[in-house]
Amino acid sequence: MDSSLCSDLESSGRPSRRDVTILCLEMARDSADLASDYQFWLQKLSVWEQSSTKETQQDTCLHLSRFQEFLKQMYEFLKEMDSNAILERFPTIGQLLAKACWNPLISAYDESQKFIIWCLCCLMNKEPQTPGESQLNSWIRSLLSHILSTIRFNMKEVGLFTEILGYEPVDYYPSLLKNMVLSLVSELRESHLNGLNTQSRMAPERMMSLSQVCVPLVTLPDFEPLVEALLTYHGREPQEVLSPEFFEAVNEAVLSKKMILPASSVVSLWFRHLPSLERATLHLFEKLFSSERHCLREMECCIKESLLPQAACHPAIFRIVDEMFRVVLLETDGAPEVLAALRVFTWCLAEALGRENKQVKFALKTYFPYGAPSLTAVLSQRPDAIPRSHRLQPLLHVSQLLREAVEDHTRGSPRDAFESWFLFAHFGGWVDLAVEQLLRMEADPPEGLLWLLVFYYSPQDGSQQRAQTMVELKALLGRLLTLLRGERLSAVDVQKAAHCPSADPRRPVCGQLVRRLLLSLLLWTPEGHSIAWEAITHMANTDAVTHEIVGFLDQTLYRSDHLCVAASRKLARELLQKLGAQV
Structure with a gap:
């Protein structure tokens, strides 16, 4: 590592190589100390197990x-x-805990x-x-059942009871645990139904304690009914009665697919614990925007599975996700x-x-x-559902x-524009429809389109810049329609027509708009099909542009049921396969 970089790291508060070395040595020493202690306590437990004399009991307490x-x-x-690494490092850990x-x-x-x-839960192999x-998982569950039973029942009484019934503890404790969970679930539901009857409700302190006990157990199947009952319990207390650690543990288990809860329980979790909702949204972003490129169909599956x-049908949750x-x-x-x-998420939300098959409970303005409000109402309509011959007027109304919202100087501001x-x-x-409408028009394109x-492609521009780009765009459309x-x-003619000498090369967004029009022309006109691959290979001169074209072709396939004829779908798929092999 470069010495200047090391000094920069040290001056910025980050650990230096010396700090890292010291930390590694401390971790190794702690690991060695733990191994030594482990052997000591394993021997101690064996001694305590073999004798129940008064001296042994005193030594245990000491x-x-x-x-x-x-x-x-x-x-x-x-x-x-x-779990496998644990058993490799501590092969007798099960004996110690038992x-x-x-x-x-x-x-x-x-x-x-x-x-x-x-510790027992750490030994569980989730898959x-x-x-x-x-077999190891089953054995660990029997130990968990035993120790959890001791929390609520006197062990001497349980032992006598099982002996009379002729049960072995390994058979009895799992059933006892299941009954305990069902009993607590019933108690929670009755407490929820009792409402303001404080005498019949579970005390907040007990709710907190119960949720804390569940933290390491949330992934055990036997506990899922209790976890669900805790999440859907709504008392009248002014403050949250469940432990934040409980919410975090359940959220992580759901995100890692170590437990499956009803959607209503997951939604309740996110309502009650904002950090869990934020973590779930970030988890979705990590999947959507990973280094591996996802097609829109895959994006849709990820979004729905989340x-x-x-x-987000409830505006409070939608607003947080939307803000992220x-x-x-x-x-x-x-x-x-x-x-x-963002576009696919909005479609999934709609x-x-x-699917709720009800009247919308919340006004669009709350979302x-x-x-x-007038703009939101128009945009929220399904543009693809408008007959092709009637699409121009709604598009002009949206424009x-x-x-008015962006260029009204009496109230407009950069924030209003964004x-x-x-x-x-x-x-x-609406953007897809606007492009299609422009390429299908015989007369001069309306200024509104x-x-x-x-x-859409240059929202940061001022009125004068936007007006200049509109002039260039109109000239480009004229040249393309002439061709x-x-x-x-x-x-070659298409490439020449797309060249705008007056365009500012420092504005790549305008380049995106030009490429969007060219690609749409190639896909939506019979004349463009025969030259599509040649034209695209000329356009795809950088990795960024190639990825942009791949994204457009994928989007075309995603919307093919609404906008494209069969020939265009087939062509888009073929071009995507060819271009995808190069990226």
């Missing part, structure tokens, strides 16, 4: 606080490892119970691949993949609202508070409303 501290350190170490479980002087204390449970792993569109989209758009300077994801563009970006189907496209009326269309 060492109990140290043993609890060891269990805490062990858990902190184990939680960073998977001896601790069955020692009544140890399991009688809440702290001991908690750390034993947490067992072999019979041995499944349950966020269903949750806004931040990502600003940080990426309007990256095409982010715009595409589908979720329609989009910064946009003019007029946007232009908010209008951000609202428009949710409903990108030109303004709509220029604003279409000619006898033969060639890729």
Whole structure:
């Protein structure tokens, strides 16, 4: 590593190589100390197990606080490892925890119970691949059932009861645990139904304690009914009665697919714990915007699987998710993949609202508070559902409303312009219709359509810049339509027609708009089909432009049921396969 870089890191507060080395040595020393302590406590537990004399009991009580501290350190170490690595490092860990479980002087204390449970959960293999792993999971569940039963029942009474019934503990405890969970679920539901009857409601302190006990257990199938009942419980307390750690544990388990809860329970979780909603949204962004490019169909599947569109039917959740989209758009300077994801998310939300089969409970303004209500109402209509012969007037109306919001100097501001563009970006189907309408017109294009496209691709421009781009766009359309009326269309002529000498080369957004028109021309006109691949290979002269063209072709396929004839769908698919092989 360069010495100047090291000094920069040190001056910026980041760890230097010396700090990292010291940290690694400390971690190695801690690991060695833990291994030594492990052997000590395994021997101690074996001695305590073999004798129940008064001296042994006194020795147990004398060492109990140290043993609890060891269990805490062990858990902190184990939680960073998977179950196979744990068993490789500590092959007798099961014996140690089992001896601790069955020692009544140890399991009688809440702290001991908690750390034993947490350590046992670290040993669970979430996706067992072999019979041995499944058998180990079953054995761990029996230990968990035993120690959890001791929390609520006197072990001497349980032992006598099972002996009379002829049950073995390994058979009895899982059933007892299941009944405990069902009993608590019934109690929670009755408490919820009792409403303001405080005498019949579960105390907030008990709710908090119960949620804390569940933290390491949320992924166990036996506990799912209890987790669901806790999430859907709504008391009358002014403050949250469940532990934040409980919400975080459930959210992580859901995101990692280690547990499956009903959608209503997940939505309730996100309502009650804002950090979980933010984490779920970031988790979705990580999947959508990873280094591997996703097509829109894959994006749609990811978005639907996340349950966020269903949750976002409530404006409070939608506003938070939408705000996070806004931040990502600003940080990426309007990256095409982010715009595409926003558009697909909005479509999934509309589908979720329609699936409820009810009248909309909330006004559109509650979802989009910064946009003019009239503009929001028009944009939220499905543009593809408008008959082709009647699309011009709605498009011009959208353009007029946007232009009034953006260029009205009595109230306009840069924030108003961005908010209008951000609202428009949710409903990108209007842009597709505007491009199609321009390429199908025989007469001069209306100024409103030109303004709509220029604003979408260059929202940061002022009125004068936008007016100049509109002039260039109109001239380009004229040259393209002239070519279409000619006898033969060639890729070279199309490239020449697209060249605008007066265009500012420092404005790549204008280049995106030009390429959008050329690609649409190639796909939507029979004359363009024969030269499409040659023209695209000329355009795709950089990786960024190639990815942009791939995105357009993918978007065309995604919307093919609404906009494209069969020939265009087939051509778009063939071009996408050829171009996709090169990126």
